[in-house]
Amino acid sequence: MLCTFLRLRLRCFAVVWLFFLFPTLNSAGEEIVLQLRWAPQFQFAGYYAAQWQGYYEDAGLTVKLRSALHDGKIRSATNMVAEGHADFGVGAADILLQNAAGPKMTVLASILQESPAALYSLSETELDSPDDLLDLTRARVEGDLIEIEVRAMMLLEGLDPDDGRTVPLEPGIGPLVRGEVDAIPGYQTSAPWIFQEQGVEFSELRPSSFGVKFYGDTLFTTAKLAQSRPELAARFRDASLRGWEYAFAHVEEVSERLAELDRSGDPIDDAVRFNRWQAARIRTLAQYPNLELGHINANRWHEMHALLSRLGVVSGQLDIDAFVFDSDRILAERRQRRLIALTVAAGILLTTVGIAAAWLIALRRKVEERTLALRQAVSQRDQLLKELNHRVKNNLAMVSSLLRLKDAEIGEGTDLSDVQNQVSSIAKVHEQLSHVDGSMDVNAREYIRDVVISNFEATGSLQPELDLHLEDAPLSSKKAVTIGLVVSELATNAAKHGFEPEVSAPRFTVRLGEDLEQEHYVLRVSNTGNRFPDEIEPNNASSLGLSLVQQLVAQLGGDISLSREPNTTFEIRIPIET
Secondary structure, eight states, X not given: OHHHHHHHHHHHHHHHHHHHHOTTOOOTTEEEEEEOSSSSXXXXXXXXXXXXXXXXXXXXXXXXXXXSXXXXXXXXXXXXXXXXXXXXXXXXXXXXXXXXXXXXEEEEEESOSSOOEEEEEETTSOOSXXXXXXXXXXXXXXXXXXXXXXXXXXHHTTOOTTOSEEEEOOSSSHHHHTTSOSBEEEETTTHHHHHHHTTOOEEEEOGGGGTOOOOOSEEEEEHHHHHHOHHHHHHHHHHHHHHHHHHHHOHHHHHHHHHTSOOTTOOOSOHHHHHHHHXXXXXXXXXXXXXXXXXXXXXXXXXXXXXXXXXXXXXXOOOHHHHBXXXXXXXXXXXXXXXXXXXXXXXXHHXXXXXXXXXXXXXXXXXXXXXXXXXXXXXXXXXXXXXHHHHHHHHHHHHHHHHHHHHHHHOTTOOOHHHHHHHHHHHHHHHHHTTSTTOOEEEHHHHHHHHHHHHHHHHOSOOOEEEEEEOXXXXXXXXXXXXXXXXXXXXXXXXXXXXXXTOSSOEEEEEEEEOTTSSEEEEEEEEOSSOOOTTOOGGGOOSHHHHHHHHHHHHTTOEEEEEOSSSEEEEEEXXXXX
């Protein structure tokens, strides 16, 4: 026992040590999903380039890039990541919204240092500042990221975000061209292209020009993944940034390859030319190469959260350390925790060894004394059990004799034979226990045979032919007493009702064995002679005897059933383990 204990401690110590030494073991080719914000276009060129150039494969990753357009709907990247349908996503301010709603999110790299959100009007419409919105009819989508930035812009300019006329946004620039609205929301990465392609002169109002310093496209994941798998998040981020460097250096090649991808649902016709045009816009918003790709300013995210709080779209505090990914910090904290765990484990191991050694010495001194005492106790117990069973058997025999005398004294009209049989069944158990050294089990074959024989001898009625098929199985004394009483009651019932008045060649059968699954004892008791009454069922019988049988079977967690053809047969199933 002590050796096993020490081995377990040593194994635990070894596991902790290996965990400390090799904290970043990874399986090659891990499959992950990146959820995009739109269809394939240069806005996501870096991720496609990382895949085409094998950067993800070099990092031990197999990456699936998933378009946001699906069955006429737009998949939300934050929802897909939050619900576990994607491992990583591309988002913006909606990452903060999802972080507040839960589960918590972590940003890995901000590709667009400036949000492309804007409002657009026809060139002849005066739209130079947020004040102009108060006199215009503006189309909007409630809760949309552009709408949130527009409201933030108005708030920072001292305006009420609810002032001005607004109507629901309809697709395309048609309502604006027809004069149905004065301003519509759009992104700098696509709206100007649409206006230019249709020959429409326009004006642009950017919230970023009025203090709304929101980030644009940002790579993110769940805080849970970032904390539990920082090395995976770092590998994916770094491979993606390598892809962006390649994409900016090979605009023509990447634009053409992007145009070959499935763009179902995207209204852009000339995809190659559009990608080239968008590449310049993306480079400007990324501030590349003037700023390091993916740069994150934690204070800007904190200020974004504060502004969203003022708008009432988020609540609570932002845990900036958990929200902004820092793999070095996370890994350093993990190493620190592992070092502490290793130190504690080593201390516990040394303490355990010392205690175990002292315990072993003390144990050796007591082993012989305890062994001798146990042997004496077992011997005394066996003697006491034999004496107890002998006395119980004698006392039960005396009770049976007194019942027989009382039955004779009372005379006709009173039959105490049932009680005598029950007492006799219990006595048989103790008679067997008195002959077995140190065991509290009863041999089923011998015990049930004795119960059946003594029962029919006690009734003094017609002696039937006994057909006993009993397994040589050990029964606990409790189970044996209960089964003995059940057999006694059914034998008495057969003697009184099955064989009376006299029937030819009466036969009483008892079979006991295990079922095929070896989960139940199956006891079958049957008798020839008179048919068991149709109106009586064993589970709701009104007679005392059958009620007693049903209760006894229930005590053992068993069940009882009755068959009347060809002979009266009771089948009782009793769990072996009770």
